[in-house]
């Protein structure tokens with residue numbers, strides 16, 4: 019199946035309240051254009067340089083989501099245009115985004131990334147650290163960022179019970195942070211292999227790459 023067909027059948031399957039981030043990392047412009055022609059407007063990338071090149075070349079009504087690990091010294095390159103940063107895993111990064119947001123005269127929307135998987139390699143806060151960040155934000159609000167919710171990645175496994183368990187934990191963190199901060203609306207969980215489980219467990223935003231664009235060649 020081509021990109022357009024894959025995207026159409028995926029969209030037909032999704033409940034209306036679920037946002038779809040089309041994860042286009044490593045994919046050429048033509049693939050993104052095909053998705054765009056089907057009405058897709060949210061694209062996810064994990065490298066700032068690649069995302070910036072795509073932003074420069076493609077239609078300006080695309081919303082660019084940074085879904086990867088963010089280096090502090092690179093925030094300035096995406097600050098003028100990025101629509102949502104999913105992978106916030108340290109307070110220092112929020113301070114830099116706030117600074118760059120101010121320079122660009124805008125409020126940059128962010129998600130806090132939670133570590134829910136068994137793999138050590140995945141980034142993110144634990145509950146203790148989440149509480150610390152939330153407290154810090156209450157004491158010293160950062161006016162040029164807006165926390166919109168949480169993001170997480172489940173363990174890469176065939177074990178669906180394990181994945182579901184991890185998503186349930188993330189949903190609990192989400193319910194908690196909703197009681198702490200205002201305008202928390204987004205729970206970014208679910209990828210090509212596990213988005214159905216994620217939706218059942220309360221996701222509001224899924225990040226799907228290979229199911230739309232095919233396998234990635236690195």
Ligand SMILES: *Cc1c(COP(=O)(O)O)cnc(C)c1O
Pocket residue numbers: 041043064085086171209210211225226227228229
């Ligand atoms: C690559 C990536 C995805 C998409 O993965 P697929 O399995 O191709 O859908 C989603 N989220 C993050 C954080 C990623 O890095």
